[in-house]
Amino acid sequence: MTLSQGLPVQNDDAAIVARVLAGDTGAYAILVAKYRAQFARYAVRMLGSREDAEEALQDALVRAYRSLAKCDDPERFGSWLFRILANRCRTTGTRRGRREKTFVRDEGALLDAAHEHPAERAAWREEIDRALARLDAEQREAFLLKHVEDLGYEEMSELTGVGVSALKMRVKRACERMRVLLQEAQG
């Protein structure tokens, strides 16, 4: 099976991984810079806290570095790293139970949307974060992988170890729940 929709597959990664394994530790910075933005977004959405997300992403990057020789397909380093991060997010989510319910507001991104009223968009965005936080972890994970990371169900199944049918059901229920929660919030 080839992960081709949302997860990165880069020939360049194999060359960088080879450099790192040959002792050029500094080359790993290229991979860090390359993947941090996409993966930070997933971690923030999944964990609901920028601090937790940074911790999870840093831990995933360090784990990946220390186990780089075990990356069987360096061209798919991004997919492999994402799997590590997803597992780490699951562990963090289970341990903390999302008790803190911290919501991330990216004021810069909100203000960039000049075609809408910033205050309205900020409120809408906060409602989305709250609704997302009220999904159970499995539904939130499935929703984010499908609709934010744009993965196919086969990719999601490979990543999570959950069957395609179960994932479809989780996404369906997550969408239904998000719709209800957001419609309630908007009165």
Added chain:
Amino acid sequence: MNEPEFDLFIAKVARELKEPVELDAQFDARVMASLAPAVISLDSRRAPTPWYRRQLSVPAPIAGLAAAAAFAGIAAIGMLAREPQGSTLAAGSAETLVRVNDSPDREAVVTAPVQFVFVAPSTSRVELIGAFNDWQPTPMAFDAAAQAWRVTLSLPVGVHEYQFLINGTQHVVDPTAPQTASDFGSPNSIVKVTPVP
């Protein structure tokens, strides 16, 4: 279940969630700084248990694993406690790790010899990979008398994860050693190294 039809409402929600997030400006530097230092176990700061007093029995689940390995033509006898050169026995559990600064006045790293043994007489090549060699294969020598592959390394006191690499392709855990959960699809074996008394 069929694919759901395109949902404009959900697409609108997803669009918001696809907005990038900002990380701390020092994030990359923090990650890179955390790669270099070696790690040792907090256990090294405690009074060690003499190796001859440590538990030598094989837990029941491990016996089952050993049986499975034997079926495949591979069996491991793990680390030998009473090797002539005083090798350290492999046994233990996961420990909290602490990073050691590279400052000149840090404590000297205490090491102990550890012998790894893997019984696989029909295999042409066995190597040892682990956190202690950055998962770079260390060749193991075949001992014809014992029909086993051996290598002895001097490892820092603490807990180390490792696997055996068979013929350069097959990763195998040590069925006689404890294992740790892994994010990478397969568990690692654990060796706990204590100072030689």
